[in-house]
Amino acid sequence: MADRTKQLDTSTLKAFENTAAGHDGALSDPAGELFIKPCTQAEVDFYQRTLTDHPNFAELMPAFMGTLSLGAPVQVADSAAVQEMLDSSQMHKGQTSNSTKIASETGIVLENLEHGFTHPNVLDLKLGSCLYDSNSTAPEKAARLDKVASETTNGSLNFRIAGMKVWNGKSFDIYDKIYGRNFNAENVKDGFATFFAGLTTGLKPDDVAELLETIEAEVAKARHTLERLECRMYSASLLIIYEGDSTALDMLMGGEPKTPRVQEKAPTLGEVKQSEEEEEEEDDPPVAFRVNIIDFAHATWTPGQGKDENVITGLKNIEKQMDQLISRLVE
Numbered sequence: 001m002a003d004r005t006k007q008l009d010t011s012t013l014k015a016f017e018n019t020a021a022g023h024d025g026a027l028s029d030p031a032g033e034l035f036i037k038p039c040t041q042a043e044v045d046f047y048q049r050t051l052t053d054h055p056n057f058a059e060l061m062p063a064f065m066g067t068l069s070l071g072a073p074v075q076v077a078d079s080a081a082v083q084e085m086l087d088s089s090q091m092h093k094g095q096t097s098n099s100t101k102i103a104s105e106t107g108i109v110l111e112n113l114e115h116g117f118t119h120p121n122v123l124d125l126k127l128g129s130c131l132y133d134s135n136s137t138a139p140e141k142a143a144r145l146d147k148v149a150s151e152t153t154n155g156s157l158n159f160r161i162a163g164m165k166v167w168n169g170k171s172f173d174i175y176d177k178i179y180g181r182n183f184n185a186e187n188v189k190d191g192f193a194t195f196f197a198g199l200t201t202g203l204k205p206d207d208v209a210e211l212l213e214t215i216e217a218e219v220a221k222a223r224h225t226l227e228r229l230e231c232r233m234y235s236a237s238l239l240i241i242y243e244g245d246s247t248a249l250d251m252l253m254g255g256e257p258k259t260p261r262v263q264e265k266a267p268t269l270g271e272v273k274q275s276e277e278e279e280e281e282e283d284d285p286p287v288a289f290r291v292n293i294i295d296f297a298h299a300t301w302t303p304g305q306g307k308d309e310n311v312i313t314g315l316k317n318i319e320k321q322m323d324q325l326i327s328r329l330v331e
Helices: 043-055 079-086 139-151 153-159 176-183 188-196 205-226 247-252 269-281 309-330
Strands: 004-008 033-041 065-068 072-077 103-111 120-127 159-167 171-177 232-233 237-243 289-295 299-301
Touching: 004 269, 033 043, 033 065, 043 065, 043 103, 043 299, 065 079, 079 188, 120 309, 139 153, 139 171, 153 159, 159 188, 159 309, 171 299, 188 309, 205 237, 237 309
Parallel strands: none
Antiparallel strands: 033 103, 065 103, 120 159, 120 237, 159 171, 232 299, 237 289
8 A cells, every 4th residue: 555644734724614514723735635723631541442453433533633732743644544543643632621611732633524516515413311421520511412412303302403505506505503503303304304495306216215215224223233242432423424416426326328339349458557557546435415424522432331322322313314304305
């Protein structure tokens, strides 16, 4: 594997735009491949331990590149060099703290899950009815988060729409956290319908059903993975992304068959070698959707404490919403 580490000059970082749910201070590199945000040491520790001890769950997370000090150039790696980064002396830790205050001088470097989409539609679903660790949260904050849960679908369904952005053909419509807090258990289906409405304008009904069923299967995969693990993830989110550009999405889903080239001939050895070299240099191919779990500032592995029903129940209810949506769209 070629060395794909690269020098990242922090002076070139720019604000991460059009976030579905607010990530204060989030940054991106000029190419848009990386997502960088202020982090707690606990979040860094969770990523590192997950990569070492729980590779199945690591597949559900954004690829972890390391940390950087927001003030000096450092080495970071793309997703093909994550393991090299974990062993690299350039990987460094911020100051250990039990506080929930995010260190402004240390950023966690992750893959930008929106990279590779033409116009990514993004849905951020905050998981759990309990949004905090009672052992490390001040009473005032705990009371505030309890109030949020009781007044939103966090309390009734163990998830809520924390934010979303939807491509309308010309620009993104941004739906903030207030939008999601207005739903209840009966009408939250309308939020899902709004987020996935673009599918019906660009795809055939069979393709719409296939894509939604595949996304639901990925949510179920995340749930099944967590049902075999022992952890606690307070205020983590399920992130669903799909291609909002109807032309690009139609091509990704298959589109019309292309006319075969006339007089096909076997490639020469030189042409094969050139093709392989070009493939190695290419970025990862575009995808129609992604389903990931994100935000681990308050996540820990908890051997002996059983599975995280707080989050698992939320995932089950998201699957139910997807089921209902599929039934309405394909009936």
